[in-house]
Amino acid sequence: MKATFKSRLGFGFVSLLLAAATTIAAPTFAQAAPQIYTGSGDAVVDITPIKNASILKVSFTGDSAFVVRPIDSTGKEGISLVLEIGPFEGTVFQSAVSKAVVALSVKAEGDWSIAVSPVASAPVVGTKNVSGTGSAVVQWAKASTGYKKIAFTSDGEGAFVVRPIDAKGKERFSMVLNVGPYTGSVLLPSGTKYLKITSDGNWTFNVK
Template sequence: MRPLRTLAVLAALASAALLAPPAQAAATVRTSAATIYRGEGDQLLRVRTTTRPGIVKITHNGEGHLAVWTLAPSGREDDLLANQVGAYKGTSAFNTGTSNRTAAFSIKADGAWTLQVLPLTKARSWSITSRGTGDDVLRLSSTSRGLHRLRIRHSGDGHFAVWTLDANGRTHNLVVNKVGSYNGTVSLPPGTRYASIKANGTWSIVRR
């Protein structure tokens, strides 16, 4: 009887091992306002398909290339949220196009990462003078009206772009699109509620 009991115990342990999640599986934490995913290395995170604009706060502690895409239900790569070599910390907007539908997030990474998915209304407050480093999303307290100026500076050596978004979070205008350092003044398009900044260096935006 003892050998049979031993075999039964071994069989149960083997079955549990087969059913256990892989070591690299992403952990998910949900709160009332956000969903946080944590993992390491390459992952594909399926989510409930949505067309609603939002933001993703991303961190990466690897040394290699990090790329984070939203995927459409067809599997097509849609929004490139992060694209950097080495450590990364930034915030990006997604579903800003009227045809966007996000069904998953694709992560290509060599280190540990986190993704915090939030409503667009949780973007950082856009003060008169806003400063940051790297990718970010800013939110005005109300939609802009009339003629206003933006004094914008960037000290990085990579691509620098500033998109404005309307009150619904949809792409409005591309006000800056340069490579390297930048120092200029542009108009703030009426109807702007958000700004999406893609940068690899420090930047500042002053509203006037």
């Protein structure tokens, strides 16, 4: 399939800061002008180089494999940011790198779109009764401190993975690594500013 793509600048809007209950149905960017790219089929997309931690809001409408991988300034491909079969919509995380990401490799049979923004533009959520659907990156107004637990639920049938990210955009080891529905509580590492959630279903969390 012949690949086509185009880019344009868009403007996000300020995410709502919720105190008690937060629902993340479709994560939005806060105070950001994301790089936006759209296309159909396989493509290697040149992007404005990024070195700092970023989020990518991605959608795909096809029924086949869909893969997105970063390419750095040396031409080396990184680990897949998206690796899915069938339609996909969600937000994924690109960590800070020493060699700038200058392009994205897209493997697809169908239409896709990718919006790239700084991780600081991830939606701000509370600590109680937070819920969402699909893959997302969310943040707290302040990084966690001291001893805290965090309880998760997920009703998805695929992988459910949660990884903490500190204020510098450094991704840590998985707090949750599960396949299928999940209910449980885990330690919330001190210094966690962002959560990277990989899911194909509905999820919730509460910090205790």
